[in-house]
Amino acid sequence: MTEDRQMSIALPTIRRLPMYIAVLEKALQDGQTHASSSQIAGALGLESIQVRKDLAAVGVVGQPGVGFPVGELIAAIEKSLGWDNASDAFVIGAGHLGTALAGYRGFGRYGLNIVALFDSDPAKVGQAVHGKKILPMEKFADLAARLHVRIAILTVSAEAAIESAALAAEAGIKALWNFTPTKLAPIDGVIVERVDLAASLAVLSSRLASLVGASGAARPQAADEPESEV
């Protein structure tokens, strides 16, 4: 009855898992074979009970009085996240953001391997960024199929987002990491995860506003404040 039940892990837990990997790798480097939930929690500003609950979700059992086996834990978390074997990905949109992501070396740690960039601008096609080629959009579908690429990273403009997403879906892409400000309608058979900068900034600025409001201070006014046009 009791099996390796692949019960889907709660989303908040999944979002915390990468932090655990980071802490556990540090512990591993320090030569620790085991780490307690309270040690991990302390390093991350969490409660130990939450760490235990999260680690239980990935299916690793700890030793009472000892803690959790570090190496095993890292492996189990990576497995849960699908980070145990790297996935190839294409970047759609070779603008500044696409270029930045293509150049970020840290993704290797997350099982993500950016293979190439695609852009509809002929002026960009043929160039290379960080050793990765910028290819024309026309080649996207063919290459995605040939290389079995399932992940696309969307960094085009807000306007081009929907069209690009449709093209990617058509090409058999299974997961879209959407960095555009455009909220895409659900696409059948495609997982979409959005990096929502507006939502993040909303949290930041609302907290800042309530902080200022609390102090009761009016805005200090500068002489010439330029109108920012959208």
Added chain:
Amino acid sequence: MTEDRQMSIALPTIRRLPMYIAVLEKALQDGQTHASSSQIAGALGLESIQVRKDLAAVGVVGQPGVGFPVGELIAAIEKSLGWDNASDAFVIGAGHLGTALAGYRGFGRYGLNIVALFDSDPAKVGQAVHGKKILPMEKFADLAARLHVRIAILTVSAEAAIESAALAAEAGIKALWNFTPTKLAPIDGVIVERVDLAASLAVLSSRLASLVGASGAARPQAADEPESEV
């Protein structure tokens, strides 16, 4: 007793507010003076009751049988978020990501005005990106004070993050938008909001992994590549 109570709004609600602004502005362009909760919900794939709860949180009252006043609603949301008057911001780290953010025109809509970039690399200092100067880190504290800049956008390397954050805090920065992979320890008097790419990617790749796992299929390793039906 009943007043404009500035009760802090729930975080999930705050994160949804920018979407409402986008939908409402479209409605405004279409000449609508009022929008119903179900109309807004429909456009965003939400439930109408959630929209009503969210809008109640920003303090706008709707008209039964009619809906919510669009213009008033936009203004109220912007006020809640502190987007009603633009805030100046500095970017710390003029790498690819910092450059990308400095060039993004959409931030004006979010009440964010990037004024300048800072970098410790002398080779970058003196250049300009998107009409904004790259200045040496040594000038950061002085300029932040003189221009009353309260927001810094952190796009340095993982290694430099802690040091840069400390410098910003020292310079009187009140809000840090942290794009680095480094989780900063709490800093007294400084609001930190992190854009956690690892967490986002964790959601994406775990869902992708469970999708593949669910289909039961091992990775296709066809002898000769099947013509994918594109």
Added chain:
DNA sequence: TAGATTGTTAATCGATTAACAATC
């Protein structure tokens, strides 16, 4: 008035936190 839609109050759901017996 009749129809539409709000705002309030209550129910549900899911995640976090607490308590503590089990166990290394």
Added chain:
DNA sequence: TAGATTGTTAATCGATTAACAATC
């Protein structure tokens, strides 16, 4: 054995969803 720490079961908390009287 004694001390530390787990895993389980229950309690709490907060957000979402449901139901419906109030009202434009």
